[in-house]
Amino acid sequence: MKTRRAFLQQMGMASASIPFLNTGLLNFNREPGDDGPVLRVALMGLGGYASRVAESIQSCKRVKITGLISGTPEKLQTWRKKYNVPESSCYNYQNFDNIKSNKDIDVVYVITPNALHHNHTIRAARAGKHVICEKPLAISAKEGKEMVEACKKAGVKLLVGYRMHFEPTTLEVIRMRSNGEFGSIKFFQGLCGFRIGDPAQWRLNKALAGGGSMMDIGIYALNGSRYMVGEEPVWVTAQETKTDPVKFKAGVDETIQFQLGFKSGATASCLSTYNMNYLDKFFLNGEKGFAEMQPSIGYGPIKGRTHKGAVDAPIVVHQTVQMDEMAAIILDGKKPVVAVDGEEGLKDLRIIEAIYQAAASGKKIML
Template sequence: MNSRRDFLQKLTASAIAIPFLSSANAWDQPVNLVRNPDGPVLRVALMGLGGYASIVAKAMQDCKRAKITGLISGTPSKLSEWGTKYNVPEKSRYNYENFDDIKNNPDIDVVYVTTPNALHHDQVIRVARAGKHAISEKPMALNAKEGQEMVDACSEAGVKLLVGYRMHFEPKTLEVIRMRNADEFGKILFFQGLSGFRIGDPNQWRLNKALAGGGSLMDIGIYSINGARYMVNEEPIWVTAQETKTDTVKFKEGVDETIQFQLGFPSGAVASCLSTYNMNYLDRFFLNGEKGFAELQPSTGYGPIKGRTNKGALTQPHVTHQTLQMDAMAGIILDGDSPVVAVDGAEGVKDLKIIDAIYAACASGKRHELNL
């Protein structure tokens, strides 16, 4: 795909299907059901009213169990425009200086942080200290140390910390996981993850190390990192990595253009992945086992995901990912549901530990051991 952002205009309203581990026959349910459609509604404040927040906001209009009740932005005109569009009263609109006052707002349960990566750490900790649950976009921080501090702050405050892993609720992805859990692929031997696109505006924050924490790996590459873990169903124990940079003007020091990385798992399975900001049409997962295979292509774009296995095409209907995600997160926060693939802060820290190790392996040229 040219860009994950190529899908901005392709979101479509659809029904909702959220399988959970706690529902034994969830896989056989019709697509237009949520686990607990009559349960309480999650009241969400969106922080950072940029491009991705607009996607989440649009998708949430089709949620059964989540609604927008608060807004946080540094741009007054956005607060006014979004407040009118989504019927959020002025008393529930905040800027980055005063959003700690959400502690006194009973109409907000959780804050969804969609600001640049470098801001997540401090903003999530402030949300936790205000007594509200937090959802952080991925990566949840610049490194594992920051991520763990966020987890600890939320734990100390008695609130939940979730990460915006939308693919953990995507129907075709979950069908591959179901098949793997049912041993339909046999022993897993290999995973390949290709995540990349040619990035545009050289002045955007994603190419600013201070805001992004890196380059392609911190944006698109995390999909292959996380995907390797949930597709193989093991935690990697070692990593090797190599960085390639062809444009040192666009991709300055500390901003990676292309990284290839390899992961090893306790069972002997291996993963070979690529993350890039300089190649289009890279959005593919491939899982190989002794008895079968699964391929998703596109695998992580906004949709529709397409896939096949050795048994044929995957035919689960496309559902807007963020609609699924937010209804599922309502169940997690309000009902204590357990998703098929974890989306909590601990999950986010594991990905950050791998990212730290990939960067270290690029610098050293050596294999780095992992202990997740």
């Protein structure tokens, strides 16, 4: 009997053959809530993070789980009963294209292994559904670009699960930087890592993960450097360290240090690792002040301080705020402070590819 991992890999690598639908924007036909219309979500991939998202949605004002997609029948039954989802709105990876006729689903939240994002996103778009895709958007910039184009062609929105873009402490530091309270930005440091466990998990399988720590935890430091500095990098250098080639096989990075240069002259120094704990820190330095966040990307609470003192911001459940904000983006056309669209995810992928290239070549890569 095939394992779930093998089944996922087979389904994800297969290319969809359903023609694009010229759907335009979806017609949301639902009962409005006190805070506006409700976004009806189908969760795809019922693993650990999906459980966190599902629980968080229960506190949302504008989001409801109305569909489930999984390759494990037992999970579908358990989740269906827990979240009161009708059997007619439960799908597997073979038949989920049928959601195109399900008027009770507006968006598919793709929470499957990285290598499956491309296939699952394109199929959901072809079914006329908006897509929220977990980060990284894909395992290559080429795939990411195809996903962005597919969603545009289908007339649906593509968002990426960058939960930190809605986190209050993060947004307060961004506000201060935007208002010039730190002066000219000179330097950013992002440290992101943990000791990864089970060596058989998909995150250590290059075919499913597309890499190693950089694709999973390092993307937080990379993305953070961009929204904290407030610029796009123009060059990158990088170095890779591997102490356990058995656990971290070829193509699966254990630790990468990378440096970014910005047009203004600001620089960033970041660390991504699967082999060290207690790494969850951002530091931003400017001519007039600084900001430090530690923890900076964990599930919370995020703690920040600046040259003016502690950052006083609400403590929230990241995924609850993320989903309500994404409902506003999709339903109301709200523009977030920090972008979370497919183009934002594509920018990170292009830089990640440059980081891998720099680490392999030892050269500075211009972006």
